[in-house]
Amino acid sequence: MRIIFMGTPDFAVPVLDALAEAGHDVVAAYSQPPRRGNRGKVAPSPVHARAETLGIAVRTPLSLREPRAQADFAAWGADVAVVAAYGLILPLPVLAAPRLGCLNVHGSLLPRWRGAAPIQRAILAGDAETGVGIMQMEAGLDTGPVRLEGRTPILGKTAGELTAELSAMGARLMVEVLGDTDRYPAVPQPVDGVTYAAKIDKAEARLDFSQTAEQVERQVRAFNPAPGAFFEVHGERVRVHAAEAITESGEPGTVRDDRLTIACGEGAIRPVLVQRAGRGVMTSAELLRGFAIPEGTRL
Incomplete structure (x- = not known):
């Protein structure tokens, strides 16, 4: 097929690669404009960089609401647009331009979990499983019918691990749907069970020890790798990359022993992997050897 690809972060790159490997003619890649990174350097998005490597024309409009941008989009004469975490709202003229519309x-x-942060929200809510769907896009926020779906248990996975797994799964499913669209008709979503996955606010990454230990441990996994769950002690932020929930009691936010066990509203957590600002990832034992956090410390 003649395809326009629309995506921005790492999640979208395996989908782009799968389309190219399947022999489709990816005529253009639309991505968010290059942005200034942590060190002040302006860099293209992962999709932008990958598309250039593959020799695919790249477009980075700030918006698709202008008639000129919509006309340029339609001029590609695409059979379908494949969308994966693009980051811009697609107006109706864009949704309708490709012969087969836009597949997300x-x-x-x-x-469940329509919106910007479905993977993190599923972890935070304690969902037993999640998955990926190939959705026929329409004007509403993730309201379109679904052509094909895959599922996976969440278990103890981090957002980073789930993102990689669902990206690979979505790439396979998209290639399958494009191989025979008649075989996978668009099925309307159920009316019941709608939830919304609001964009993650960095403030949510501060560990809330008034919650149960299970909920705090979910925070750690949901915000790994970004924005990174943390607590503050001695005026310094300590990031928690992994933690375990254990049976313990005490005043929420209080360090209970010399292993950095922290009491929660119910139970306690024990950080496993942590990181101080400007340092590498280390175990809690390694942290405590050079950064004392005595029993009784209130975080």
Whole structure:
């Protein structure tokens, strides 16, 4: 097929690669404009960089609402647009331009977790499973019918691990759907069970020890790798990359022993992997050897 690809972050790159490997003619890649990174350097998005490597024309409009941008999009004469975490709203003229419309790789089991952060929200909510759907896009927020769906248990996975897994799964499913669109008709989403996955606010990454230990441990996994769950002690932020929930009691936010066990509203967590600002990832034992956090410390 003649395809326009639309995506921005790492999640979308395996989908782009799968389309190219399947022999489709990816005529253009639309991505968010290059942005200034942590060190002040302006860099293209992962999709932008990968598309250039593959020799695919790249477009980075700030918006697709202008008639000129919509006309340019339609001029590609695409059979279908494949969308994966693009980051811009697609207006109706764009949705209608390709012959088969726009197909989205969405990282949840729709209609649960429509919106910007479905993977993190599924972990935070304690969902037993999640998945990915190939959705026929329409004007509403992730309201379109689904052509094909895959599922996976969440278990103890981090957002980073789930993102990689769902990206690979979505790439396979998208290639399958494009191989025979008649075999996978668009099925309307159920009316019941709709939830919305709001964009992650960095403030949510501060560990809330008034919650149960299970909920705090989910925070750690949901915000790994970004924005990174943390607590503050001695005026310094300590990032928690992994933690375990254990049976313990005490005043929420209080360090209970010399192993950095921290009491929660119910139970306690024990950080396993941590990181101080400007340092590498280390175990809690390694942290405590050079950064004392005595029993009784209130975080």
